[in-house]
Amino acid sequence: MMNHQERVSHGTAGPAEERSCSWLKPWVFFISVLVIKTVFVTVCLVVFLHGSYGQYKILIQNATEWHCVLNISAGxxxxxxxxxKGWRRFQEKCYYLSTDKMPWAESEQNCSGMGSHLVVINSDDEQEFLFNWAKEVPTKAYETxxxxxxxxxxxxxxQWVDQTPYKKAAMFWKPGEPNLLFAExxxxxxxKGNRDSNTYSNWNNVLCFTNCYRICELTVKFV
Structure with a gap:
């Protein structure tokens, strides 16, 4: 009697399994087609973007967003x-003023991570631009x-980070600076606040582990 029931039980399981499998097949087919279409569209977009915007590849190496303005050259x-985006252009350079502080080595590392370096100042105009911009930043501190x-x-x-010879570059030390060279x-x-009018002579040497803001610099990208 038990053998007969087992045979009946096994015999009735087959059709149920077949019905279950036949019910799943359309969904499997639908998902497979969807995956294939997604891959195809992705490949098409990559090819299109590569062909249409190849000249902008250099811009996405070190930043996610760029701000561009039309520039007419001498010719x-x-x-x-x-x-x-978020940087300020002056002549053929882009500059970034940080909103956080860190020691000098970490500051240079942070700039390098953005494809730039700590600013190298080469002229009176560049020094005046940076100093005036720094004065614009609202702060309650007595000095920054x-x-x-x-x-x-x-x-x-x-020594400058880009190997520019120190003695041949412009220098804008405050009177009496640099001093304490054994440490600073x-x-x-x-x-000193936003009323400081000393535009051309305001460099100061400090201990390298002092937490300061930083100015990063990179060359303008022309496309």
Missing amino acids: KEEVWACCP KYYIGLTAYVNGQW KCAAIHV
């Missing part, structure tokens, strides 16, 4: 001059400091 050729790409912690000699081996733009 009257129209090109786009681009800086990362912005690291620049100048340091003497290697061999005790002042990193340079910063020094701003």
Whole structure:
């Protein structure tokens, strides 16, 4: 009797399984088609974007968003001059003023992570632009400091991060600075409130582990 019931039980299981499998097959087919279409559309978009916007590939290496303005060169050729969004352009450079503080080495590392370096100041115009911009930043502090790409912690000699010869570059030290060179081996733009009128002579050397703001610099991208 039990054998007969087992045979009946096994015999009735087959059709149920077949019905279940036949019910799933349309869904499997639908999902497979959807996956294939998704892959196809993705490949088409990649090919299209590569062909249409290849000239902008350099812009996405170090930043996610760029701000571009139409620039007419001396030869009257129209090109786009681009800086990362949130940076400010002056002549052919882009500049970033940080809103947080860190030591000099970490500041340079942070700039490098954005495809730039701590600013190297080469002219009176550049110094005045940066100093006036720094004064615009609202702050309640009596004084603020912005690291620049100048340091003497290697061999005790002042050196720019881009290897620009120190003695051939413009210098804007405050009167009496740099001093205490045995300890203070990193340079910063020094701003005393927003009323400081000392535009051309405001560099100060500080201890390199001092937490200061920073100014990053990179070359404008022309496309």
